[in-house]
Amino acid sequence: MLKINQSIDQLISENRILAILFDRVVSSPFYDENLMAKIKDYINTYLSFHKDNEIKPKDAYYRFMKSYKKDMTAFSKTGKYPLEIDPTRLAPSRYEYDVILLLSCMLADHRFRIMQIIESTCQNSQNGLFIGTGPGLELELVKSKIQNLYAYDLSIDKFVYHQHPDINFREEYFDGKNDSLQYDQVYLIELLEHLSNPYELLEQCIQVLAPNGKIYLTTATNIPQFDHLYKFESDHKDYENQVQRLGLKIEFMEDIPHQSITLDIGAKNRFYILQKK
């Protein structure tokens, strides 16, 4: 059984593989102690909230690493994502998914870097929209800068409501139809690859974007995660043409390669900040 209030530091120190992954993030060129402290605090609060859960966080993360390794091997042979190979493939529970998302921010340098870009580029503003908010770490990193926050996901854990009582949550797919607000910033972090047509969502976001408003988003290339649908090309030429056609200009772009311990399949995220022209 998980010890009551076991902290993330204890968890890492007691599990050699997690400790090795953590050390790799700590020795990455963009490592930042302050951000890591915030991530740890958030994870500790989450683990304490869920201290009675039967599934140990370590087991959830090990299960994910094992299945991702298998999916990478299949992808390197077939070029197919898991849902193309088996459309009935089930996603983990909300709790297990959130544990994976949170721990990966400490254990995978690409996730740490994504959170770092969010924290460092967020600007003071009035209205912010997050679609695909997951366990809510991004909200924690920006909430002191954005006055009114709105966040969507298909399902949202009780912890997220408890941790962010001032944020307006909706457990539904965002299509902009019931939304009369104008947002200064819209965040689509690790979301677009979950959709069969990401450009449709981008158009809906542009409709609710204030003049000169910005969209902060990531894309995913060669990441055969259990629930990914859309494959972004490595050079992003088609993607960049499409976003410019939709009336967005590229203000910032950074490639974030994945440092895999097992297979090099060219997995990477790209972070974009796009501004309404």
Ligand SMILES: C[S@@+](CC[C@H](N)C(=O)[O-])C[C@H]1O[C@@H](n2cnc3c(N)ncnc32)[C@H](O)[C@@H]1O
């Ligand atoms: C990879 S997670 C990213 C979560 C969070 N942004 C992060 O980086 O930790 C993707 C999230 O998008 C949500 N999601 C998937 N499809 C969605 C959709 N059509 N509308 C809203 N959320 C969606 C999932 O439930 C999941 O929480």
